[in-house]
Amino acid sequence: MKTSIRKAIHQVDVLLAPFMLSAFKEQNAFTSFLFHALFQNKEELALNLADPQQQVTVDVFRRFVEYHLEKGYTFVSPTDVLKGLDPDKKSILITFDDGYYNNLRALPVMEEFQVPALFFISANHVLKGKAFWWDVVYREGKKAGRSDEAILEEKAHLLTLTDEEVDKHLIRTYGEHCLKPVSDTDRPLTSAELRTFSEHPLVYIGNHTCDHAVLTNYTSAGMREQIAQAQDILEDMIGYRPASIAYPCGEYNEDVLRATQEEGIVLGITTNHAKNAYPSLSDPKTMLTLNRFTIWGTEDLQGQCDFYRSDYHLLDSMRGIYHKLKPSAKV
Ligand SMILES: [Zn+2]
Incomplete structure (x- = not known):
């Protein structure tokens, strides 16, 4: 399906979401969000010191938490997920x-509402105090007066490389x-900051590889090293080996899942935009490929949250029809 048509249907879905939510009871499920x-x-x-990414401010994060509490969601920790969630509740x-230092700003909000959060750390960035490559590309691009399209193009190219190639x-x-x-x-957190942060009862730490590696760009040995070394470094810093991983840029394959399991990691999170149905959580492989939504500071927060909560989307049904008509089409 053409991007422009998909975007238009998505906009209709966003507008319809509040009505769908009042017409159909929202199904209980486990939902995860990425910041x-x-x-x-x-x-x-506006200082252009870092890639604006989703442009999420502390205020957006605070309103996000408030919204879901108002809608009856229970905020859960990764430990709760591993113990088994209550299927009669909506969990988030x-x-x-x-592993940004600026993530410490989430803590007052987390404390105010007593909600836990899971922080996925790119281990070598913390260990070496190294800037994230997308921030370098954005900052230097802006300084040189390059267009947003040119910056995006360079970023898209770097996503296809290994960390060593990116650095070069x-x-x-x-x-x-x-x-x-x-x-x-x-800047990323320092090792000392991460250690203190990790000791907070609402803070949970996960693996985000050693060098923010897009794991599918690596050989089997390379991806294993990225996952295992991150476990070692994080254990040194925080005193335990994380039980969870977020695959950088959401990229994974069967090899990655095997390497993850071999490291004793039991919870893996992708960037596939969907809720997680409770029955699927009993499958260990599903637990390594959990879905996750992204929030944008540039879009209306309530509209996005309503859309994600609604279980009925035109786009899903139209995509199904389109597939039936044209099974080989990429949508
Ligand atoms: Zn990342």
């Missing part, structure tokens, strides 16, 4: 990927100091 950097406010975003897990490209293009963070906005 990355947490910006203080729009002014900080907050996750933050990458960045150093060759932007100089050897480009991988040093420039501020508290773009």
